[in-house]
Structures are given as C-alpha cells and as structure tokens.
Amino acid sequence: MKGGAAPASNKAAMDARTLVAHVLAVAAIVLVLLWCIHFRGGLALRSQDKPLIFNVHPVLMVLGPIVLAGEAILSYRSLPLARDARKKVHLALHAAGLAGGVLGVYAVFKFHVESGIPNLYSLHSWVGIATVTLYGLQWTAGFLTYFFPGASPTTRRRTLPWHAVFGLLIFVLAVGTAQLGFLEKLTFMQGQPLRLPKYGAEALLINFTAVVVLLLGVAVVLATVNIDGTREGELPQRQRRERSCMDGQPGGKGGASAVAAPSRCMDERVEEEPRRRGRRGKRW
Ligand code: HEM
Numbered sequence: 001m002k003g004g005a006a007p008a009s010n011k012a013a014m015d016a017r018t019l020v021a022h023v024l025a026v027a028a029i030v031l032v033l034l035w036c037i038h039f040r041g042g043l044a045l046r047s048q049d050k051p052l053i054f055n056v057h058p059v060l061m062v063l064g065p066i067v068l069a070g071e072a073i074l075s076y077r078s079l080p081l082a083r084d085a086r087k088k089v090h091l092a093l094h095a096a097g098l099a100g101g102v103l104g105v106y107a108v109f110k111f112h113v114e115s116g117i118p119n120l121y122s123l124h125s126w127v128g129i130a131t132v133t134l135y136g137l138q139w140t141a142g143f144l145t146y147f148f149p150g151a152s153p154t155t156r157r158r159t160l161p162w163h164a165v166f167g168l169l170i171f172v173l174a175v176g177t178a179q180l181g182f183l184e185k186l187t188f189m190q191g192q193p194l195r196l197p198k199y200g201a202e203a204l205l206i207n208f209t210a211v212v213v214l215l216l217g218v219a220v221v222l223a224t225v226n227i228d229g230t231r232e233g234e235l236p237q238r239q240r241r242e243r244s245c246m247d248g249q250p251g252g253k254g255g256a257s258a259v260a261a262p263s264r265c266m267d268e269r270v271e272e273e274p275r276r277r278g279r280r281g282k283r284w
Pocket residue numbers: 057058061062065066105108109112118119120121122123124125126127128129131132173174175177178179180181182183184185
C-alpha cells in the first residue's frame with residue numbers, strides 16, 4: 001500500500017503491526033522465564049549454585065535491551081498520550097532497558113568470575129559489550145539533545161533522523177546478540193557434561209524462544225519504518241502536511257529508508273511548535 005491509502009486503514013495497519021510486536025514481547029519474556037525457572041532451576045544474583053547466577057543474564061538481556069527497548073521505540077506511536085508524555089515514557093523505558101542490560105551483563109561477569117571461567121572470549125561477548133556500550137551512548141546523547149539541557153532546534157532537527165536510525169540499528173544489534181547467546185548456550189549444554197538431547201523439550205524451547213525474539217525484532221522494525229506511509233495515519237490532523245513532506249523525500253512516498261521520513265516531517269514541527277505556542281520553547 002502506498003501513500004494513497006485512507007487514514008483509517010493506515011491507522012489500522014499500524015495498530016496491527018504494533019499489536020503483533022506487543023504480543024511477541026510478552027511471549028519472549030514468558031518463554032525465557034519458563035526456560036530459566038522451570039528447566040534451569042531459577043534466578044539468583046548470589047548463590048552457591050553458580051548456574052542460577054548465569055540465569056539472570058538471558059532473562060534481563062531479553063527484558064532490557066530487547067523487550068523494554070522495543071516498547072520504548074513503539075511508545076511514540078502506540079500510546080494515546082500528549083507528545084511530551086510520550087517522550088518521557090520513551091526516555092524512561094529506555095532507561096529501564098539500559099539498567100536491565102547493565103545488570104544482566106554484570107550477572108554473567110559475576111558468574112564467570114565466581115566459576116573460574118574466562119571473560120570476553122566469544123563473538124557473542126564482544127558484540128554484546130559493543131551493544132550495551134552503544135545503547136548507553138545513544139541514551140546519553142538522546143537525553144542531552146532532546147531532554148536536558150536540550151540542543152538548539154536546528155541541532156535537534158538535524159540529529160533526529162540519525163537518532164532514529166541509530167536507535168533501530170542498536171535494537172537490531174541487541175536482537176542479533178541474543179541470537180548468538182541462545183545458540184552458544186544451547187551448544188554448550190548439548191556438549192559435555194549435560195549432553196542435552198538435541199530434539200528434547202528444553203532444546204526446542206530455547207530455539208523457539210530465539211525465534212520469537214527474532215520475530216519481535218522484525219515486528220518492531222516493521223512497526224517503526226514508514227514502509228507504506230502508514231505513519232501518516234497516526235496523526236490525522238497533520239496528515240496533509242506529513243504527506244507532502246514525505247513526498248519530498250528522495251525515495252518518494254514510503255520506501256525502505258522511510259524511518260527518516262517521519263522524523264524529517266516532524267523536524268519541521270521542531271521549528272513550528274515554539275512559534276505556535278508563542279514562546280521560544282523546546283520542541284523535543
Ligand atoms: C542483548 C542481549 C545480550 C547481550 C548484550 C549479551 C552480552 C554478553 C556479554 C557482554 C557476555 C560476556 C560476559 C563475560 O565475558 O564474562 C555474555 C556472555 C554470555 N551470554 Fe550474553 N548477552 C545477551 C543475550 C544473551 C542471551 C539471550 C543468552 C542466552 C542464553 C546469552 C548467553 C550468554 C552466554 C552463554 C554467555 C557466556 C559465554 C560467553 O562469554 O560468550 N546472552 N553476554
């Protein structure tokens with residue numbers, strides 16, 4: 001569907017994509033908890049049973065930089081709130097996602113140190129450190145630029161498309177890192193001494209959880225990019241202006257690079273809003 005669709009169907013299509021992402025987010029958390037609690041004996045940050053400390057890692061890494069980050073990204077279009085409130089929700093959910101990620105990485109380092117296992121020897125751990133570091137940098141840059149103290153309207157306008165694209169890339173990186181983590185853990189467990197059956201219930205559950213996490217990543221990206229101009233339907237009162245704005249994109253209406261399109265349109269509001277409000281306030 002290209003830009004000529006009716007606003008109501010655009011809104012319905014976007015709501016459906018967002019709903020799919022919410023359902024997959026809940027499923028991912030339920031599955032990873034089922035695995036770590038039912039099959040692996042539970043979670044603990046302090047225990048003589050060291051694998052319980054490890055179990056905190058997958059749960060918090062799925063909850064933080066994936067589920068909460070995904071909800072934060074979707075919050076701009078899924079919540080029926082004023083813009084400022086949505087911005088605070090976006091910021092707070094990302095803060096919670098980052099805290100979960102940092103605590104999850106702390107847990108796996110603690111498990112390694114207390115079990116005499118070397119640190120940072122795997123591709124998963126290298127990409128994982130990069131992901132959490134980039135997530136922290138993105139949060140700090142977003143906070144300083146759009147919240148406090150806030151950059152000038154021109155800087156906000158110029159940086160917003162980059163913020164959106166880098167934000168999605170970091171989210172995708174987190175999903176990829178989790179895939180490596182699930183694969184690595186299952187491969188360890190299928191070797192000595194556990195010799196987990198290759199087609200057993202636990203192996204299937206781990207692989208299935210990884211598939212759900214992957215689908216969640218796809219759903220969040222599809223709900224965020226302006227693939228068919230559905231973003232236009234989000235704010236019907238602004239539809240005409242956003243439509244003409246998107247038409248001005250080099251790729252035309254919609255298209256794969258469209259995550260930047262809404263931002264560019266909204267960037268115009270960065271400058272328009274303070275004028276409308278009659279003060280020199282910040283837009284983002
Ligand atoms: C965004 C998601 C994730 C990130 C950023 C991440 C990050 C990390 C980091 C930095 C380490 C290194 C710890 C050390 O060297 O002491 C690590 C280890 C590990 N992670 Fe993850 N992780 C993620 C998700 C997962 C998931 C979902 C699993 C699934 C079980 C997992 C399984 C493991 C395993 C088995 C190790 C120990 C072996 C190794 O160091 O590679 N990770 N993770």
